[in-house]
Amino acid sequence: MRHFLDFEKPIAELEGKIEELRHLSDDGDLNIADEVSKLQAKVERQLRQTYAKLSSWQKVQVARHPERPHFTDYVKALIEDFTPMAGDRTYAEDAAIIGGLGRFRGYSVVILGHEKGADTDTRLKHNFGMARPEGYRKAKRLMEVADRFGLPIITLIDTSGAYPGVGAEERGQAEAIARSIDTCLSVRVPLITVIIGEGGSGGAIAIAVGSEVFMLEHSVYSVISPEGCGSILWRDGEHAQDAAEALRLTSQDLHGLGFVDDVIAEPLGGAHRAHDVTTHRVGDRVEKALRELVNIDGGVLRARRREKYLAMGANGIG
Amino acid sequence: MSWLTNFVRPKIRALVGKTDVPDNLWQKCPACDQMLFHRELENNLFVCNHCNHHLRLPALKRLEHLFDDGYYTRIELPEVEIDPLKFRDRKRYVDHLKDAQAKSQQDEAVTVAHGKLGGHDAVIAAFDFSFMGGSMGVAAGQAMIAAARLAKLQEAPLIAVPSSGGARMQEGMFSLVQMPRTILAVDEVREAGLPYVVVLADPTTGGTLASFAMLGDIHIAEPNATIGFTGARVIERTIGEALPEGFQRSEYLLDHGMVDMVVNRHELRGTLIRIIDMLMRRAPSAEVVPLNSGDIEIPTPKTAELEKETEAAVDLAADD
Ligand SMILES: [Zn+2]
Numbered sequence: 001m002r003h004f005l006d007f008e009k010p011i012a013e014l015e016g017k018i019e020e021l022r023h024l025s026d027d028g029d030l031n032i033a034d035e036v037s038k039l040q041a042k043v044e045r046q047l048r049q050t051y052a053k054l055s056s057w058q059k060v061q062v063a064r065h066p067e068r069p070h071f072t073d074y075v076k077a078l079i080e081d082f083t084p085m086a087g088d089r090t091y092a093e094d095a096a097i098i099g100g101l102g103r104f105r106g107y108s109v110v111i112l113g114h115e116k117g118a119d120t121d122t123r124l125k126h127n128f129g130m131a132r133p134e135g136y137r138k139a140k141r142l143m144e145v146a147d148r149f150g151l152p153i154i155t156l157i158d159t160s161g162a163y164p165g166v167g168a169e170e171r172g173q174a175e176a177i178a179r180s181i182d183t184c185l186s187v188r189v190p191l192i193t194v195i196i197g198e199g200g201s202g203g204a205i206a207i208a209v210g211s212e213v214f215m216l217e218h219s220v221y222s223v224i225s226p227e228g229c230g231s232i233l234w235r236d237g238e239h240a241q242d243a244a245e246a247l248r249l250t251s252q253d254l255h256g257l258g259f260v261d262d263v264i265a266e267p268l269g270g271a272h273r274a275h276d277v278t279t280h281r282v283g284d285r286v287e288k289a290l291r292e293l294v295n296i297d298g299g300v301l302r303a304r305r306r307e308k309y310l311a312m313g314a315n316g317i318g
Numbered sequence: 319m320s321w322l323t324n325f326v327r328p329k330i331r332a333l334v335g336k337t338d339v340p341d342n343l344w345q346k347c348p349a350c351d352q353m354l355f356h357r358e359l360e361n362n363l364f365v366c367n368h369c370n371h372h373l374r375l376p377a378l379k380r381l382e383h384l385f386d387d388g389y390y391t392r393i394e395l396p397e398v399e400i401d402p403l404k405f406r407d408r409k410r411y412v413d414h415l416k417d418a419q420a421k422s423q424q425d426e427a428v429t430v431a432h433g434k435l436g437g438h439d440a441v442i443a444a445f446d447f448s449f450m451g452g453s454m455g456v457a458a459g460q461a462m463i464a465a466a467r468l469a470k471l472q473e474a475p476l477i478a479v480p481s482s483g484g485a486r487m488q489e490g491m492f493s494l495v496q497m498p499r500t501i502l503a504v505d506e507v508r509e510a511g512l513p514y515v516v517v518l519a520d521p522t523t524g525g526t527l528a529s530f531a532m533l534g535d536i537h538i539a540e541p542n543a544t545i546g547f548t549g550a551r552v553i554e555r556t557i558g559e560a561l562p563e564g565f566q567r568s569e570y571l572l573d574h575g576m577v578d579m580v581v582n583r584h585e586l587r588g589t590l591i592r593i594i595d596m597l598m599r600r601a602p603s604a605e606v607v608p609l610n611s612g613d614i615e616i617p618t619p620k621t622a623e624l625e626k627e628t629e630a631a632v633d634l635a636a637d638d
Pocket of ligand 1: 347348349350351352366367368369370371
């Protein structure tokens with residue numbers, strides 16, 4: 001069963017009808033086949049209309065869609081010989097951020113990112129993509145390995161935020177995030193970041209300070225969740241939608257403001273409707289960026305990345 | 319470096335004098351409920367003389383207290399476009415800002431100044447919590463970058479005194495990118511081989527803590543300050559149980575290895591001078607109060623806890 005978002009109700013109904021008709025048409029009834037294709041055209045029209053004018057809050061829902069392709073889907077689709085690397089060499093392995101070595105379209109790379117999980121078991125295993133300090137320390141370690149061997153780094157961002165836990169605080173969540181950001185800024189290799197779903201605050205930017213930062217069309221990236229912002233600034237839980245608008249967290253907003261270098265179009269009806277199309281579009285965009293960046297001297301790459309962030313938002317214009 | 323040539327605006331205590339007499343001559347200590355007379359409180363560096371609770375220190379008081387003889391020069395900070403998102407919640411963000419400016423008579427949350435500290439040149443960037451919770455937006459980021467560059471120019475140590483709830487969410491992504499930007503700022507100081515000391519004042523949380531504030535050569539915390547990444551209430555709601563005693567307080571962070579020392583405000587200046595003397599490899603300045611060996615206090619970690627940690631199977635979920 002497909003998971004439908006609230007605003008997809010009309011589409012859900014149409015698709016439900018199509019399903020019913022298909023069950024009836026086992027004997028190849030031409031009238032029914034005709035009706036199905038009419039309904040399908042209608043679904044397509046509805047999807048096009050709905051997804052062309054999603055509100056910021058609706059985009060938050062799409063970005064969090066449980067069937068959206070996650071880190072593991074990208075690795076399966078884009079990376080050969082994926083060789084996971086585990087552990088922060090200090091305390092533990094944190095599966096909220098996974099990563100390792102792999103081959104991406106002819107390049108040896110280090111790829112890492114948040115994994116939210118796709119069902120109850122994997123969600124628990126990956127802690128819903130909410131990393132503890134160990135996750136960020138592992139990210140730092142992997143980026144340093146990439147730096148030492150001159151391998152480009154690809155980071156995929158998909159987290160509601162760093163894990164709010166006692167142990168996480170005791171073991172230095174803030175320090176781990178700060179060091180991870182510092183590492184992103186320091187490596188002398190290409191670092192390409194794609195926000196594939198939810199870019200939640202410090203837990204996201206910890207591994208998102210890229211030479212190039214791309215966003216999927218319906219992904220979001222924000223300093224605070226709209227729910228958190230709504231409850232703090234409006235002092236009640238009813239203003240998440242207003243906060244989502246005010247925060248300017250969509251890919252279109254952030255591209256316009258200069259925080260994001262490009263927006264990667266999603267298939268009709270969102271990434272969750274066509275994993276293959278999505279992962280390959282992301283692959284193509286990353287490959288294009290990589291081809292440009294691999295020829296640049298490491299010191300220059302590092303200096304440019306630092307300049308980019310120093311200039312970013314320096315006078316209010318991104 | 320235009321901002322460096324036109325900033326000089328000496329602010330000398332003697333000229334300014336006591337600026338404002340607070341409307342409220344008496345203030346209740348938030349820790350022990352004793353009534354504190356404002357002049358006494360000021361003379362005691364905003365430390366309760368009944369229970370040693372460290373109240374929040376306004377940034378200018380902080381500078382006055384830390385620099386030699388209370389003399390310092392504030393630098394004019396670069397102008398930033400305010401309200402880049404035209405943000406409004408129940409009120410417009412620009413109005414929030416205007417209120418904060420009127421109330422505090424300051425342009426923004428961070429003040430940067432240079433002066434002498436034990437005879438050494440030093441640069442201090444001090445946050446004022448009373449200005450919109452000391453939150454970090456474009457202005458704070460620019461202030462940290464200006465402070466770092468000034469430290470480099472003067473070959474002086476940089477001392478950051480955060481007192482900040484975290485990112486200025488009304489600036490959206492503009493505030494989030496201040497995390498990498500302030501990290502770049504302190505990187506410049508470190509790369510220049512200059513000391514970078516962080517004095518964690520109450521409170522230092524969120525994106526402020528997870529950026530420049532956790533990357534010091536030395537971390538000093540004021541007693542009982544709240545220091546953490548995620549707010550305690552959010553954690554409590556997530557895990558559904560009571561938090562350990564002293565959680566996210568300075569002394570707790572000392573126990574867990576996140577700060578070097580917890581220092582009383584009265585000893586802060588002396589401690590900073592001593593550290594800077596040694597890091598800059600200079601002979602002790604006249605200002606240094608030598609430590610008697612009897613004064614040396616090695617913090618005792620709660621060893622029982624350390625053992626509990628090692629014995630526990632490394633199950634991250636169980637740990638939280
Ligand atoms: Zn008291």
